[in-house]
Amino acid sequence: MDSTLIAHLVVIGFTFFMLLNSAAVLVLMERKVAAFVQQRLGPNRVGPWGAMQPLADIIKLVMKEELRPKGADTFLFYLAPILCAVAAFAAFSVVPFGADTDFFGLLDAPIKLVAADVNVGVLALFAITSMGVYGIVLAGWASNSKYSLLGGLRSSAQMISYELSFALSLASVVMLAGSLSLNDIVNAQSGYWFGFIPKWYIFLQPIGFFIFMTAAVAETNRAPFDFPEAEQELVAGYHTEYSSMTFALFFMAEYIAMATMSAVAVNLFLGGWHGPFLPTWLGWIWFLAKVFLLLFFYIWMRWTLPRYRYDHLMEFGWKWLLPAATINLLVTAGVVLWMGW
Amino acid sequence: MDALFFWIFAVIMIVSSVLVVGQRNPMYSVLLLIVSFAALSGLYVLLNAPFMAVLQIIVYAGAIMVLFLFVVMLLNVSSEEQEGNDKKPRFVIGPGPRRFGAVLAVVLAVQLIWALRTIAEAPFADDGSVPTTVRDIGLRLFREYAFAFEATSILILVAMVGAVILARKER
């Protein structure tokens, strides 16, 4: 049991713990930001500034009755939220959140601050997010209700359509960085041009960033692409038949997927943990700040923009976003070859 | 340690493949095949092929199986109606042909294992081989195998057009 192994286990446990906390914080953040956008106060009764509201929500959800429809396939019914949650958590395991550190000399060699340092990190991330589709499809099927089935099919069709643009924008960044490992991609963004413009990829790939964020919002079924979730507020949806902890698992999975996509966007386009004024070992503060900025952007978009109708959504994904992502990839390839990077 | 993982993944693969083939409900068959692919992906990692492992999950488990799942759900065939309730002649679906088919499969397995016994024991060279990088695969793919790559892209286009036309409702 050498110290590096213990350090790795600590990093893994810490990542998991912080993801759970971020789900709780996001619950409160969404409600407060939505309230301020709508010119009201939001939850402010439970604790100062409503800070204990997530705890109250969790207690309420745990106390609810666990229902299951009569004709539902039991095994699949309970497997679906587990698949969603597992995919959402596992996707964060390849995302680094700080510079290499040796914990002020406690360790012999510095370790990377990531739960799993895979050399095909970007591909592994993509693989795990594409497994999240199964949770939704199975939830729609196992609820034994026609509306749930249609909602699940629509949602999963949307997710796999936007995965293509997602992958192509990832490929453009990989071409610039020359590596599939997220650590290498972040380290390629250190330094400054002309002394004050940071070498982030958002300046080299603005369209790529836009495509990535749009695809990420569509992948996590958030507004303005949340037609499968919201239309069926009136009728049904893939998670209507779920109550109590299974419902909590679905929404936790959605918030954690949001946090993962924001973290990946920060690492790919916004320079990860690099930032001015702070020493490298405090880089995780910059990382947190940038992730929260993107999460605020996510929530702000939800409460500002009207949602797309389903056929408009699919048309946008296939006829506009995918050609844009392809052209972005071709132009990036051309420029990289021409400039000899 | 590697040996332990190999046997775990191998047993998972065999058990889930047997269940895919032997199991009544097509929905469970698809899910068990996904489990089998996950175990195969683990075996690829053990064989120093991380790119293949991730590719297997992305393409096979993440896309092809979703296609199968969609078709199973939309066709909505319940598990009771699928097996032999038809009034077809006995020589097509009776116990005779099925037993013969099972015997053929066992004969195939025996022949393959017997053929494998004739080759010499071939342990993996422990020369500290590194995992195959994406760069190696990319260089090979776009130099020696460039024609096959382009032909595959045309194949996929043809398959897409064909699938849309075949599954279209007749007017």
Next chain:
Amino acid sequence: MLPEPTLNTYLALSAVLFSIGTAGVFLRRNLITVLLSVEVMLNAVNLTFVAVDRFRGTVDGQIIAFFVITVAAAEAAVGLAIVIALFRHRETLNPDAFTTLKW
């Protein structure tokens, strides 16, 4: 201690999986399960390619396995489209319902 896997072990595993897939194609009376058994066979072949690749230290086997995966995707798409068209016609997925040459 567990025996260390050699190339022979991997090839034997692949042979067993291939036979399981073949048994599925012979025995099952549901078109979708037949297609799934074909996928099992293709995966067994992929395992053979990658195992031999590790043994010989080349990367060609992985390239071939890559192409096998791609072709399997195309074949699954077209095969499932055919299954849908057949189901629309006869309302059953039993291959024995399609033995007569009349459509």
